[in-house]
Amino acid sequence: MTSSTLLIVVLALALVAYYMGRQRAISVALAAGGPRLVHSLPGYHGGYVALWCVLPALAVLVLWQIVEPIWLRSSVIASLPENLRTLPAAQLGLVYNDIRNLVAGNISSSEPGAEVMAAVQRYAALRDLSHGLVSAAVLVIGIVGLAWAYRRVRADFRARNRVEQAIEYLLVAASSVAILTTVGIFLSVLLEALRFFGQVSPLDFLFGLSWSPQTAIRADQVGSSGAFGAVPLFTGTLLISGIAMLVAVPVGLMSAIFLAEYANRRLRSWAKPMLEILAGIPTVVYGYFAALTVGPILRDAGSAVGLSVASESALGAGLVMGIMIIPFVSSLSDDVITAVPQALRDGSAGLGATRSETIRLVVFPAALPGIVGAILLAVSRAIGETMIVVMAAGLAANLTANPFAAVTTVTVQIVTLLVGDQEFDSAKTLAAFALGLVLFLVTLALNFVALHVVRRYREQYE
């Protein structure tokens, strides 16, 4: 049986177990003289039996899924003749892949020899054996678990508590997925980045001024020195994010102030969702817009006034990114502005201040920490934004602060280094993970500070 049919069989068995447990609980209740004398409802007894049927069997199945390929590999390779077995690891891996391809009925990379064909047969035989063994084991364990739990169904058995305990463990496991994700991200990026730093010194990476990740395949190749100085990427990212923030912060903040303090209910009720539509538009759409509409407009406008604007200028990407970020700034600022207590406004008005004076001198300072938090979150989004810059910013790493020139960013380089086929242990590919690590740590720090500020601020007036 394949593992998916086995899974279905186990689940069907669980269903049977549930009904058996339930029926037995009902008959126990009837025998005991009424349902009130049984501790748990029949459904809980059924659930208890089903759990005992499923969980051990599934554990065995999962364990087998992990162990089987390792066991198959080692025993097939051990059976290979001496000349194949002593090959270097990479070639041995190729031979083993050929064997697996032949078993699956695919075309192998080379004409198989007699000893490879023997290994293929051995592989198939071993695989069938292990499938048979595990199917039997899983079924036996499932039935044993069922029988054991079935015998425990008694009037005074606390099935509900057991089942609820199991559910609670499940909930705990689910809530730890978020932690595992963070750990997974950190470890996977860190391990690859460490391999990169084994080849390129971290100091060269963080402070080097030249970025050209093309490494030579042949020794005599031209222009493939492979420089991994990431400073031009950092400055490019900062330049584009800076332009984006120059657009997003004033526009977002002022529209939030207008919506919160001046607009009447009707205007607010439709203008706010409209503005938030901007946040719902996929970033690839913004990228398309930046590349096909905004880029040419800027280039033409530039040539009209005698400026040379690259069609992939930092300005174009930054402007569009700024527009994308407007709703983040405005809706977060709106929240903090409306959270400022009305008493502060009333007090200021009572002292004779105009509305704008109240806003500038009373509301804004009171909301400032929250607004700073919102802006930090927006910065972190700008730094991590990918599609807009991939489509509308350049690829060449220029170390410049000129917004009309083409610059590249960290995310653009990650994408260009990793899209397409590539060998997985070259410095070029690993550099993407080093960049990813920097990106992750920087955004993490920004988010952490921002969330902390916003949270503390929220508590202040509650």
Place this chain on the structure above:
Amino acid sequence: MLCGAIASSMSNIRSESVKDVVARGIGRRYRNERFFRALGFGALCIGLGFLAFFFYTLIANSYTALWQTRVLLDIDFDAAVIDPAGGRAPDDLATADYQRLARDALGAMFPDITARNERRELNGLLSAGAGLELRSLVTNNIGLIGTKRPLWLLVDDDVDVVVKGHMSRDLPESQRRLNDRQLRVVLALEQQGRIQQRFNRYFFTNGDSRDPELAGIWSATVGSFFMLLVTLVLSFPIAVASAIYLEEFAPRNRWTDFVEVNINNLAAVPSIVFGLLGLALFINMFGFPRSAPLVGGLVLSLMTLPVIIIASRAALTAVPPSIREAALGLGASKMQVVLHHVLPLAMPGMLTGTIIGMARALGESAPLLMIGMVAFIVDIPKSPLSPSTALPVQVYLWADSPERAFVERTSAAIVVLLVFLLVMNATAILLRKRFERRY
């Protein structure tokens, strides 16, 4: 006396100055007030104006993709071309040169074009899809062989672009995709009424293609569907379970604080970093296939998990404590209180959050680039394991294509994507409106 004078002048100054200062300043202050207000209004207008500009250019660019130029040709289903063997064997019928039928029909209309290279230019006006269409006609109806009938056939995208007016006919020849002779042929066909815009069915039913006139979004749509399915199946139960634990069961301690901070942070981690995780973990370590919706769904579910958890927790907090207390008072266990009473009441809010998270996942493309979903996929994916691409990635791929005819298709694909997002968000809003309770 001196003192008195000073005192009176001081009080004079004071009483005068307060009034004066206020009176002098009031005009300026009101001007500032109006200016400030106009500034706010202007900012709002910039945001909304961009939105309007954006939708205007999108729709103006996209609607022409609904039509595709076709040419009326009198096709002679010549048995000598289709089935020279005469056996009507399916293999022979499937491999015959149908493009030649279309070429011959077009050539017959312009008998004065005989030079080899000019004939080649003439044939270039037809799309490769013309032959495919003829083949499917013949294989579906063998009786066609030997008959003659007028058919509207696909033309090349360069002709389509000219006919739709996207590329000016007045450009110098060197800047045009069609040369003068080809343009004259197109003009002649137009004058005979043999060129028409027909509904572009292939855009909705085909996969990707190098020929814009044959390229469609269906395979990307199916890929996106499989991906969202995986995402939904994985992220919804985990997120709801996790929200229930954090909101209802978890003790307030450092560990749960840590989990909370973690979830909030994850919601703000750049999506491309999730792509790196997917590449390193699922593809390189676990050996999952590249370009598969399963891997895309896994990555997207890790990404939407925090979004749904945060929404679900908000939905759980909105359930008033009185419900819990009443259930506890009637003797329900903690788990029964949550599963039987709190969860059903919080479910609409959780579903709303889930739909919004799904909409975000549908629009996401950066992590998919990392796990190889940018492949050129012609076939319609059949399962979450077959190679496929996704709608936003299709937009990205087409946006990079140099052919002018892909511009309208990219915009149209964006419109389709936005319609999907609109429907999902509208469902979420409706759901919220319909089931919103005020306690």
